[in-house]
Amino acid sequence: xxxxxxxxxxxNLALKKCEEEDIKKVxxxxxxxxxxxxxxxxxxxxxxxxxIAGTLLEGSSIRCELIPVKVRxxxxxxxxxxDAGNDYLCPQCGSGAAKLLxxxxxxxEEIRASx
Amino acid sequence: xxxxxxxxxxxxxxxxxxxLAAKTxxxxxxxxxxxxxxxxxxxxGKTTTLTRLIETLKDEMKIAVMEADIDSDxxxxxxxxxxxxxxxxxxxxxxxxxxxxxxxxxxxxxxxxYDLVVLENVGNLVCPAEFDTGSSKNAMILSVPEGxxxxxxxxxxxxxxxxxxxxxxxxxxxxxxxLEKAKKNIEMRHPGIPVFPICAKTGEGVKELADWLRxxxxxx
Ligand SMILES: Nc1nc2c(ncn2[C@@H]2O[C@H](COP(=O)(O)OP(=O)(O)O)[C@@H](O)[C@H]2O)c(=O)[nH]1
Ligand SMILES: [Mg+2]
Ligand SMILES: [Zn+2]
Numbered sequence: 095x096x097x098x099x100x101x102x103x104x105x106n107l108a109l110k111k112c113e114e115e116d117i118k119k120v121x122x123x124x125x126x127x128x129x130x131x132x133x134x135x136x137x138x139x140x141x142x143x144x145x146i147a148g149t150l151l152e153g154s155s156i157r158c159e160l161i162p163v164k165v166r167x168x169x170x171x172x173x174x175x176x177d178a179g180n181d182y183l184c185p186q187c188g189s190g191a192a193k194l195l196x197x198x199x200x201x202x203e204e205i206r207a208s209x
Numbered sequence: 210x211x212x213x214x215x216x217x218x219x220x221x222x223x224x225x226x227x228x229l230a231a232k233t234x235x236x237x238x239x240x241x242x243x244x245x246x247x248x249x250x251x252x253x254g255k256t257t258t259l260t261r262l263i264e265t266l267k268d269e270m271k272i273a274v275m276e277a278d279i280d281s282d283x284x285x286x287x288x289x290x291x292x293x294x295x296x297x298x299x300x301x302x303x304x305x306x307x308x309x310x311x312x313x314x315x316x317x318x319x320x321x322x323y324d325l326v327v328l329e330n331v332g333n334l335v336c337p338a339e340f341d342t343g344s345s346k347n348a349m350i351l352s353v354p355e356g357x358x359x360x361x362x363x364x365x366x367x368x369x370x371x372x373x374x375x376x377x378x379x380x381x382x383x384x385x386x387x388l389e390k391a392k393k394n395i396e397m398r399h400p401g402i403p404v405f406p407i408c409a410k411t412g413e414g415v416k417e418l419a420d421w422l423r424x425x426x427x428x429x
Contacts, residue, residue, distance in 0.1 A: 096304050096336045103222050115216055125222070130365060132335055182361050190361065190397035198339075198365075200223055205216040 097137040098145075100200060104156070105145045107202055112150060117207040120154040124204045128161045128197035135160070163197030226340060229308040233315070233343025240321040243426040244311075244328065246344035248366065251332030253352040254376040256284040257409040258418075259327060260291035265419040267292045270324035270426070275314040277306050278332050294318065305336035308343045325426060334359075338366040345429050346371040353377040353384050357391035360398045367398035372421060375406040378413070 108123055127133055135158035142156040166173050169189030176182040176192070183190045221227075237244050249255050255278065263272055273294040276284050288295040298314045300306060311328060320326050328344060330337045349370040351359050354377065360367045367373065373395050381388065392404055403421055407414030 096339070099303060099305070099307070100222065103225070107220060107222060107225075111216065111218060111220070117214075117216070121213060131339065176364070182364055190364075190394070191400060200221070202218050202220045202222055204218055207214045207216060209212050209214045 097133050098141045100131075100133055101138060101141040101145045104202055105142070105149070105151060108151060108205060109149060111202075111205060112207075115205075115207070117205065118150065119208045120151050121206040121208050122155045122157055123151075123202065124157045124159065124206075126159045126161055126199060126201045126203050128163065128199045130163050130194075130197040131200055133158075159203070161196055161199065164195045165192035165197075166195055167192050223340070226308050229312065230341035230343040233308055233312055234345065237315075237320065237343070237345060238429070242315075242320045242323055242326055243346075243429050244315070244320070244326050244342075244344045245422065246328045246330055246337075246342050246347045247350070248330045248334070248337045248347065248370070249332060249350035249352070250334050250355060251278070253332070253350040253355065254409045255329050255332070255350060256287055258350060258374060258376060258407065258415075259293075259329065260287055261407075261409050261412050261415045262327075262419055262422065263288070263291040263293045264412075265415060266325070266423070269423075271322065272325045272327070273318050273320075273323045275311070275318075275326060275328045277310070277314075278329050284329065294323070300331060303331070304333050305331055305340050306342050307340045311342040311344075325422075334363045334366045338363075338369050346425055348372045348374060350374045350376050351391070351395075353380050353386045356384075357386050357388070358394060360391070360394040364398055367395060367402075370399065370402065371425075372403045372405065372418075373399075374418060375404060376409050378406045379408045379410060 138158050146152050162175055167184040167189055168191035170187040172186040247255050274288045275296055275298050277298040277300050285295045296317055347370050405418040
């Protein structure tokens with residue numbers, strides 16, 4: 095899937111921040127990923143190792159926290175997690191129209207630097 | 210030593226792409242060029258639909274197609290034969306296009322020479338929905354063999370689309386596809402979105418689709 099594309103974006107963003115913050119060595123990055131994005135942490139970690147070779151991030155690790163998809167039903171206001179189990183429909187009123195509350199984000203949460 | 214400094218960032222990883230996409234939309238506006246991003250699963254009929262649209266619209270406007278789907282050399286030929294310009298975008302095996310790749314394609318045309326540019330996105334219903342390409346409008350094709358419940362399974366694609374084309378209506382009798390159910394499922398995901406049932410093979414329904422596109426271009 096599109097893990098490689100996200101890894102490249104995360105690495106570039108982290109390198110830019112390291113330069114701004116004058117960081118020379120990094121222990122780990124933490125990213126928060128909405129489940130709607132559909133990336134697998136296993137592949138994120140695998141591609142991360144490849145992408146950081148030869149950069150100042152070399153030797154660091156990436157921690158992926160997955161954020162479940164949550165929506166608010168347009169029909170009745172109920173907040174629920176759409177999934178295959180409820181056919182992506184509101185379990186309270188059956189409507190499929192809803193506003194996304196969380197689950198699409200892809201955030202570089204923090205950099206843990208060694209000093 | 211092993212002291213740790215934590216930099217709290219909370220930075221949106223897609224921000225670069227979103228900024229470039231917004232810039233691209235601005236640029237297209239200045240050039241008076243309309244960019245349609247066409248998405249679907251592989252084989253739903255993107256290229257066939259495009260050849261029909263080109264035949265219908267080519268006397269009114271200058272059209273170019275950017276081919277990003279696999280088999281794009283074959284598709285490029287079909288587009289040229291239909292009467293539009295065509296370039297191939299090199300996605301390097303990527304499952305979607307982003308604003309950067311789209312911009313490179315627009316530069317190579319160059320886009321200012323055209324009234325309508327269509328991006329035939331990579332055949333995939335998940336990843337292309339994630340990345341804003343900078344397009345003026347997005348359309349997606351749902352073909353009959355894929356089933357009338359597809360809008361339930363791929364909510365994001367139907368949310369980012371501005372129009373849904375239901376293609377291959379000629380084979381409806383052979384599939385358990387209920388057009389009214391499909392429309393209801395689409396409406397549920399995206400209230401008010403226009404839906405165009407077509408048969409790209411014969412051209413049935415393409416006129417209504419072309420009318421929609423023409424009016425979107427006029428109002429862009
Ligand atoms: N029966 C039928 N087949 C179609 C129709 N439109 C396209 N096809 C066929 O579907 C296949 C894939 O079409 P193509 O336009 O290449 O799809 P793309 O991969 O999305 O660009 C081809 O064999 C087309 O001839 C249609 O309206 N009806
Ligand atoms: Mg094609
Ligand atoms: Zn409800």
